[in-house]
Amino acid sequence: MRVLEKAPAKINLSLDVLRKRDDGFHEVKMIMTTIDLADRVELMELPFNEIRIVSHNRFVPDDQRNLAYQAAKLLKDRFQIKKGVSISITKTIPVAAGLAGGSSDAAATLRGLNRLWKLGLTSDELAELGTEIGSDVAFCVYGGTALATGRGEIIKHISPPPHCWVVLAKPTIGVSTADVYRNLRINSINHPDVDGMVDAIYNGDYTEICHLMGNVLESVTLHMYPEVANIKEQMKRFGADAVLMSGSGPTVFGLVQYESRLPRVYNGLRGFCDQVYAVRMLGERNILD
Numbered sequence: 001m002r003v004l005e006k007a008p009a010k011i012n013l014s015l016d017v018l019r020k021r022d023d024g025f026h027e028v029k030m031i032m033t034t035i036d037l038a039d040r041v042e043l044m045e046l047p048f049n050e051i052r053i054v055s056h057n058r059f060v061p062d063d064q065r066n067l068a069y070q071a072a073k074l075l076k077d078r079f080q081i082k083k084g085v086s087i088s089i090t091k092t093i094p095v096a097a098g099l100a101g102g103s104s105d106a107a108a109t110l111r112g113l114n115r116l117w118k119l120g121l122t123s124d125e126l127a128e129l130g131t132e133i134g135s136d137v138a139f140c141v142y143g144g145t146a147l148a149t150g151r152g153e154i155i156k157h158i159s160p161p162p163h164c165w166v167v168l169a170k171p172t173i174g175v176s177t178a179d180v181y182r183n184l185r186i187n188s189i190n191h192p193d194v195d196g197m198v199d200a201i202y203n204g205d206y207t208e209i210c211h212l213m214g215n216v217l218e219s220v221t222l223h224m225y226p227e228v229a230n231i232k233e234q235m236k237r238f239g240a241d242a243v244l245m246s247g248s249g250p251t252v253f254g255l256v257q258y259e260s261r262l263p264r265v266y267n268g269l270r271g272f273c274d275q276v277y278a279v280r281m282l283g284e285r286n287i288l289d
């Protein structure tokens with residue numbers, strides 16, 4: 001039997017870091033929303049008891065370091081599954097980009113194996129298991145739009161933002177999330193108004209959403225990689241309504257309300273960056289059902 005799952009990327013419309021916790025994690029408060037840029041995860045039963053990762057992307061590990069592998073291992077151990085599975089990952093989401101590609105592959109693997117192995121787990125149960133793999137996996141199990149707190153694993157679903165386009169540009173550097181957090185100076189950052197953003201989204205106020213976009217991790221990544229700041233500048237110059245770095249970067253995204261404006265932003269960025277995408281925001285919760 002074979003199961004196919006879509007594993008969409010996320011962007012952060014707002015990302016705040018409140019403090020470093022005693023357990024080493026950072027307490028965050030952020031708004032995540034799903035976009036129409038997705039990997040494809042195909043799960044197939046194997047006749048022997050093994051987890052096999054198939055990926056043709058040289059940046060994606062094909063062993064236990066892969067988050068999809070960890071998702072399968074977790075389910076196998078927790079529910080004493082003695083079957084093998086091949087997990088084939090077709091990457092579209094750029095790797096180490098701040099778009100939660102690995103986390104989304106893990107979430108898709110949890111959803112898919114729940115079906116393949118007929119485990120009967122609810123989304124909430126899958127999200128709780130996902131938290132053991134990584135902080136962003138819980139959100140990726142559901143997709144949609146959410147306020148995420150704790151270390152990112154406490155999910156409160158909120159209404160979807162108004163429809164718009166998202167242009168993404170990923171410079172040819174990979175950023176380590178751990179390095180960015182290590183270099184963050186919490187006492188000297190400008191905190192974005194995350195609650196204000198929740199209200200703006202609730203009110204469908206696109207102008208206010210653009211106005212309130214903010215990410216405290218920009219202060220670190222832009223300092224480490226000036227090309228990210230340059231891409232932000234270019235994206236503004238080519239007419240995006242608002243521009244921000246996603247997660248720990250280095251991907252920069254711009255919101256564009258009117259489709260007629262999209263080619264100018266997209267084509268303008270193509271001159272500076274190899275990996276440029278123009279996709280829809282997909283903030284509705286039922287996109288993965």
Ligand code: ATP
Pocket residue numbers: 059060061065066067068089094095096097098099100101102103105106136174176177247248249
């Ligand atoms: P995060 O912000 O959670 O660190 P990210 O979106 O910035 O994630 P990912 O694309 O998830 O970055 O990749 C981060 C690292 O995770 C990669 O360098 C890669 O070695 C490893 N990795 C593990 N599993 C996967 C996967 N399925 N797809 C991509 N990378 C993976």
